[in-house]
Amino acid sequence: MNDNKHQSQAYNADIKLREINRLKQKITFGNVPPFYHAVSTSLGLTEGMFRYGFENSLDLVIDQNNWNPVALGGKEEAFGAVKLEQTPRLSIYKVFTHRGFEIHCIPWLKNREIDRDMLNHPDMEFKRWIPASMKVLFRVAQLHTFIQSYFDVGDEADLELIKYAHNISEDFIDDLSKKLNVQKVHGISIKGFFAVMEKKHKAGEDFFLPKVYDFKD
Secondary structure, three states: OOHHHHHHHHHHHHHHHHHHHHHHHHHOOOOOOHHHHHHHHHHHHHHHHHHHOOOOHHHHHHOHHHEOOOOOOOEEOHHHOEEOOOOOEEEEEEEEEOOEEEEEEEEEEOOEEOOOOEEOOOOEOEOEEOHHHHOEEEEEEOHHHHHHHHHHHOOHHHHHHHHHHHHHHHHHHHHHHHHOEEEEEEEOOHHHHHHHHHHHHHHOOOOOOOOOOOOOO
């Protein structure tokens, strides 16, 4: 995705979020609930983080200075520049945790995924991989609780905010797939999670968060 197209999409997304917020203010006569405000703010910060270039985990993942040129088939060109034959492999996981909805990335080492610190391993496609600062690329705080509350007291603006969260998260994954060698996308989307919650709500059943992946190194 070129920069102009990305900026245009980010601008349109910003307008969309402001429109949803105005709708919520109209429905509530200006008395916007704190819970709605918290989710909307989280979405705005997530979108703005990538749009304005604030330092974030994505910067660390796509920083070519942290890519291992040997593992990626790098070839030295004129003036010492290195051309890479490929980009690092990643798996993308869409997960709901107690913190909310998150997009995680997991790197590969040879033929398997690795979910732990790795420093200067000759076969690792990143020079340094620190899950604490690199794994979680995207988060919408407490979205699972917000979706659950929608079925009890939600309105049109709440539903539009949930749809917006789904759309920007899927767009984010599409854009990431153009920057890196994404091996797979796994997990439940916000739309899929919403559908499961709706079914559980209508049946009067309790709902538990889906199990987060568990790697055994």
